[in-house]
Structure formats: structure tokens, C-alpha cells
Amino acid sequence: xxxxxxxxxxxxxxLAALSLASGNLxxxxxxxxxxxxxxxxxxxxxxxxxxxxxxxxxxxxxxxxKQEKKKPQQKPAKQVxxxxxPKEQKQVVQPVVATQTPVSENDEVLKxxxxxxxxxxxxxxxxxxxxxxxxxxxxxxxFYSDLKNQLLSYNKVSSRVSTSYDxxxxxxxxxxxxxxxGKTLYLYLALDPAQFDNTKYFVVASQSKKYAAVPCLYxxxxxxxxxxxxxxxxxxxxxxxxxxxxxxxxxxxPAYMTIEQLIAQGYVKELISKEDYDEFLRxxxxxxxxxxxxxxxSASEAHDVLDDDSAAVLIQDLRKGSQVKTKKAVxxxxxxxxxxxxxxxxxxxxxxxxxxxxxxxxxxxxxARGYIDKPLIVELQDYSLDAVKMIVLTDGQAHxx
Numbered sequence: 177x178x179x180x181x182x183x184x185x186x187x188x189x190x191l192a193a194l195s196l197a198s199g200n201l202x203x204x205x206x207x208x209x210x211x212x213x214x215x216x217x218x219x220x221x222x223x224x225x226x227x228x229x230x231x232x233x234x235x236x237x238x239x240x241x242k243q244e245k246k247k248p249q250q251k252p253a254k255q256v257x258x259x260x261x262p263k264e265q266k267q268v269v270q271p272v273v274a275t276q277t278p279v280s281e282n283d284e285v286l287k288x289x290x291x292x293x294x295x296x297x298x299x300x301x302x303x304x305x306x307x308x309x310x311x312x313x314x315x316x317x318x319f320y321s322d323l324k325n326q327l328l329s330y331n332k333v334s335s336r337v338s339t340s341y342d343x344x345x346x347x348x349x350x351x352x353x354x355x356x357x358g359k360t361l362y363l364y365l366a367l368d369p370a371q372f373d374n375t376k377y378f379v380v381a382s383q384s385k386k387y388a389a390v391p392c393l394y395x396x397x398x399x400x401x402x403x404x405x406x407x408x409x410x411x412x413x414x415x416x417x418x419x420x421x422x423x424x425x426x427x428x429x430p431a432y433m434t435i436e437q438l439i440a441q442g443y444v445k446e447l448i449s450k451e452d453y454d455e456f457l458r459x460x461x462x463x464x465x466x467x468x469x470x471x472x473x474s475a476s477e478a479h480d481v482l483d484d485d486s487a488a489v490l491i492q493d494l495r496k497g498s499q500v501k502t503k504k505a506v507x508x509x510x511x512x513x514x515x516x517x518x519x520x521x522x523x524x525x526x527x528x529x530x531x532x533x534x535x536x537x538x539x540x541x542x543x544a545r546g547y548i549d550k551p552l553i554v555e556l557q558d559y560s561l562d563a564v565k566m567i568v569l570t571d572g573q574a575h576x577x
Contacts, residue, residue, distance in 0.1 A: 284460065289453070296453040299446050301435075304339045307443035308356040310430045316361050317429040319402045320354055323363065324428050326409050327352055330418040340386065350389045351416060352409075360397045363405055364390035365412050377404055454489065461486035470569050472549035475509065478565035479544070487564040492575045499557050505533040507556075509566050510546025518550035523577070548572075 287297040309317065320342075327333055327344045333351070336343045341364075344352035353364040369381040369392045380393040387393070396405050413420075438444040461482075468481045505527075512522055515530050524540065527533045533540060542554060544562035551571035559567075564574045 290450055294453065295450040296456050298449050298451050298456055302445040302447060304443050305341050305355060306337065306430065307438045310433050310438065310443065312356050313359055316356065316359060319361050319396050321428040323405060323409060324354065325424040325426060326406060329421055329424045330413055331421040333418065346416065351412065353387060353390050360395050363394045363396060365392040365408060366390045367392040367412055367415065377408060457485065457489045461489050465568050468569060469571065472547055473566055473569050474547050475544040475562055475566060478569055479562050481569060482565040484561045487561040490568050490574065491559060491564055492573065494575045494577050500538040502538050503536045504539045505537045506541050506543055507532055508543050508545035509548050509563050512552060513548040513550060516552055521553045521555060523555040
């Protein structure tokens with residue numbers, strides 16, 4: 177269209193030029209028409225170009241993957257603080273787990289008090305090998321069952337379960353023993369531990385007289401250790417010249433029992449005694465402190481490591497008369513740790529000498545704060561329980577004077 181108008185305009189322009197050259201009025205009229213025609217042609221061309229561009233854009237959008245139209249963002253409504261309602265949660269039913277107390281033979285359980293004397297009735301438990309095996313993890317029971325079957329597959333090899341262990345014998349000679357300690361299976365073998373020095377087995381030489389005939393101890397608590405234990409049994413059979421017999425596949429994995437069931441079945445013996453209650457608490461607290469000992473400890477850690485009852489009974493009362501409280505002061509554990517050396521005695525005199533409290537102080541309370549990294553013998557008037565925990569857990573002593 178644009179080309180046709182341009183061509184026609186060129187022809188009219190040529191005629192107009194000739195007419196103008198001859199001085200004819202028609203030339204001026206033709207020239208004006210040419211100008212108007214060119215203007216129309218430009219407008220029409222521009223309009224057609226815009227249409228073609230729009231069509232191209234529409235085709236491109238049609239071929240492109242459709243996208244979700246974004247909704248215009250609405251301005252957030254003015255928030256009003258409302259008490260948040262708890263979300264409704266599905267009720268989760270927790271499985272009932274039998275109590276595991278006591279978990280070892282050394283546990284002491286307070287059963288009650290004797291009327292009249294006020295003595296504490298203490299129960300101690302003597303655990304048999306079978307009791308420990310019964311409450312062992314399922315994986316440990318599996319290791320025990322498979323290894324026992326492996327040993328019993330050799331001719332003339334037998335088993336005898338006693339209170340202390342399961343003894344594997346070749347005739348009358350003991351060649352292996354099983355025991356359980358918590359989550360670990362102990363396998364004792366009639367091998368020289370020295371022959372496994374610098375090997376992957378990492379055996380231990382047993383020092384107990386009960387295992388003198390089977391001094392090579394191997395502790396099993398993983399699949400890898402179990403695999404190597406089977407190799408050790410093969411080495412034992414080779415060195416003793418055992419003859420392979422019929423393969424065994426018996427189930428030696430006893431079902432789990434609670435402590436009450438173990439006592440009723442005779443696998444655990446309950447020993448009852450009567451003791452002074454305070455002394456019982458003190459012995460229990462000392463045992464707990466020995467197990468939780470630290471070279472250094474923070475106030476927050478000490479709070480969680482030791483219970484308040486144990487801390488309270490570990491304050492030794494050395495008071496000989498009433499306490500004078502005319503001038504009170506407070507000191508923090510971290511200050512004592514910074515100002516004193518390991519084993520120092522902390523009392524009113526040494527606190528005054530180091531300028532920690534005023535000279536006329538008569539009563540000092542020790543509070544927990546920061547860290548302590550040394551044992552101190554503290555002889556002061558009062559303590560927070562967390563401060564006592566920090567002192568005793570680092571092998572120190574807390575005395576009330």
C-alpha cells in the first residue's frame with residue numbers, strides 16, 4: 177500500500193513539475209494533492225505497522241507457556257492483637273515403658289521408713305547374667321545367640337549358664353565365657369591377648385581371677401565388632417583343633433522382663449537393709465559427684481548435673497554456736513576461683529586478707545556465677561545450692577561454720 181502511494185505520488189510529482197514549469201495553475205493544484213496524499217500515506221503506514229507489531233506480540237504470548245496472573249497486592253489490614261489460640265494437635269499416645277530401675281547391681285533404692293526408729297529401708301539388687309541379658313538391647317541378644325550357636329557347632333562343646341556368666345566348655349575345660357555390661361556383650365576366649373597386639377581386634381587382657389582360663393576379652397557393641405568376634409572364634413577353633421560338627425541355629429534371645437518380673441522369677445535378688453536416712457542420702461550424693469566430676473564447671477552446667485537434695489546433704493555443718501549476722505556480704509564462685517589457688521581454704525580471714533569483703537564482715541553467703549576450675553575448701557556461713565554443686569563437682573568441700 178505504501179509503495180503504491182509512493183509510486184503514484186512520484187508520477188503526480190513529475191506531472192506537477194512539468195505544469196509548474198509551463199506556469200500552469202493545474203500544477204499548483206496537483207502539487208497540493210501530492211502533499212495531502214503523502215501525509216495520508218504516512219498515517220496509514222504508521223497505523224498498519226502498529227497493528228502488525230501488536231499481532232506479533234499476541235502470537236508470541238500465545239506460544240509462550242501460560243503464567244498465572246499475579247493478583248494485585250492488597251495493603252495489609254490494620255492488625256489487632258488477639259490472644260493466640262493454641263492449634264489443635266492430634267493426641268500422641270506414648271508407649272508404656274517398664275521402669276528400668278535399678279539398672280545395675282550397685283543401685284540402692286529407698287523403699288520407705290521404719291516406724292519408730294525412722295531408719296530408711298534400703299533395697300540393693302544382685303543381678304544375674306540372665307537378668308542382664310534379658311534387659312540388654314535386642315541387637316546384643318542377637319550377637320550372643322549367633323556366637324553361642326557358632327561355638328556349640330563344634331563337637332564336644334557345651335554350655336553352662338551360671339549366676340555370673342555363660343561358660344562354654346570343651347569337655348571340662350572352659351574355652352569361652354559370655355557376659356553382659358549394659359549395652360555391650362563381653363566375650364572371653366581361651367586365647368593369648370598378646371598375639372593380637374597391633375591388630376584390628378583391639379582385645380583386652382582380663383585381670384579377673386574368674387576369667388583366668390579365658391583371658392582374652394573382646395567387647396562387642398556393633399555389627400563390625402560382631403563380625404570380627406566370629407573371626408576370633410574361628411581362630412580359637414583352629415588353635416584348639418576343634419572339629420566342626422552340625423550347624424546350630426537355636427534361639428538364645430530371651431524376652432524382655434521388668435525388674436519386678438526379674439525379681440519374681442529369681443533372676444534378680446532383692447537385698448533389704450536398714451540404714452540412717454541422712455547417711456544413705458550422703459553416700460548416694462557422694463557416688464553421684466564421683467561419677468559427674470569435672471575439672472571445671474559453669475554455674476548453669478552444675479545446676480543440671482546435680483540435684484538439689486544431693487547438694488544439700490553435701491554441705492558439712494561445722495557450726496559450734498549461733499552465727500553472727502551483724503555485717504553480711506555476698507561473694508561469687510567465679511571470684512573465689514580467680515583469687516584463690518587449688519586446695520586453698522576460703523574463710524572470713526582469707527577473704528578479708530585478699531580484699532574481697534570488708535574487715536568488719538561477720539557473715540558471708542556464697543552464690544553461683546561464672547566458672548570454677550579448681551578444688552577449694554570453703555568454710556563460710558551460707559551457700560546457694562548451685563554454689564555447693566560447683567564446689568563439690570570440682571573436688572572441693574563446702575563447710576557451714
